[in-house]
Amino acid sequence: MQIGLNFTLGNTLDLVQRLIREGEVDYCELLIDNFLHVPPHELAGAFDCPIGFHIMFSKFLESDPEYLESMAARLRTYIDVLKPMYVSDHVARFNHNGRQLYHLAELDYRSEYDAVRQRVERWQEKLGQRLYLENYPSIMDSGCDAPGFFERITQETGGGMFFDASNAVCAHHNCGLALDAWETLIDSTPHFHVGSYNYSILEPKVVLDTHDGELSSDTLAFLERYKERFDKPGATMTYERDVNIEYDAIVADLRKLRAIFGDAKAVSHV
Amino acid sequence: MSENRTIDSELLDALMVPARQADYPRDSRAFVRIDTSLRVYWHVLFDICPELLELSGPDGLSIFRPFMAWADARQLSMNWTFISGFISGY
DSSP states (O other): OEEEEEEOOGGGHHHHHHHHHTTSOSEEEEEGGGGTTSOHHHHHHTOSSOEEEEOOSOOTTTSOHHHHHHHHHHHHHHHHHHOOSOEEEEOSEEEETTEEEEEEEOOOTTTTHHHHHHHHHHHHHHHTSOEEEEOOOOOSGGGGGHHHHHHHHHHHHOOEEEEEHHHHHHHHHHHOOOGGGGHHHHHHOSEEEEEOEEEOSSSSOOEEEOOOSOOOHHHHHHHHHTHHHHOOTTOEEEEEOOSSOOHHHHHHHHHHHHHHTTOOOOOOOO | OOSSOOOGGGGGGGTTOGGGGGGSOTTSHHHHHHHHHHHHHHHHHHTTOTTHHHHHOTTOHHHHHHHHHHHHHTTOOOSTTHHHHHHHHO
16 A cells, blocks of 8 residues: 655645655645646656645536636646646535535535536546546435445446545444445545544534544544455555644654555655 | 435535524534534634624624625625625625
8 A cells, every 4th residue: 555645735845745755655646736837847856756636626517618628738738747646536516506615515416416427527538537536525414325426427437436535434424324335436446535534613513524633543443444455556545634734743644554554664765 | 305314415505604504403414514614604704804803703703694694695606706705895
């Protein structure tokens, strides 16, 4: 299992490069939207390790074709130069009636399947390579439809599952979806995400995908229980941390992941 | 819907309209989910301009709730123009 870090903002570049240099991560995942102002060769030169792409704001399920064509053209330039291990995007709702949702919403997987499938096929075609689709950290009961939705859409579009293990743990807590329901999808893909969650302010508490602290014990137990399913040739496990970005705390979590997957501390890339 | 379940898309109309939160029981997951959404808008407003809290009181609600109702009535996009919409219109 290759262990990586999701790199979202330029002001953490020194931290990410140190993690690479000291062998704490094997690759770096770029939230690529945030770096499209950096020339691709310059971006490639900043990382002495393999790269993954995570797309945040294509909003490919909602955006108009002209915007997606333009964004895909820009992304393809970066794909050609950086040759990422994978390209992933979000299956979620970013707007409602033209108004921006600041906390993304979950699809109605039953009624929206056909429209989403068409969108996935088009976006994947525009990107020119397999598109990995990330599961949403469900709060409401729509989450129970997610595994069946992702199984069907990956089979019918040729896309891949980008399985966020901690999002599945959120869904388990919030809507009672068994972690076992994801087995087939975990088997189907080599690319994974993991991060911390936290709790809502109000009662009854719901579990929120916050990436603000250390990995929970139940997330780690999930990875441990399924480690043979997660680990496979070319597998990647990207650790997400967007808040409280502290080197030692991140390293502690990265080493917990390495301990689960039986990897010795990575050899330095220097 | 025949099943006793609430899906996320049923809540869309309430996710940025504080008054709609009261459509759901206070002890329900839906209420908390809407609250979680509203809090992000709250932070985008008051984290950028904390001085507003001096005008509104510490919870900000005397500004936040009418602003969000006003924004809903005018269907503000709530995109990058969010703050300028507040400054120029409200």
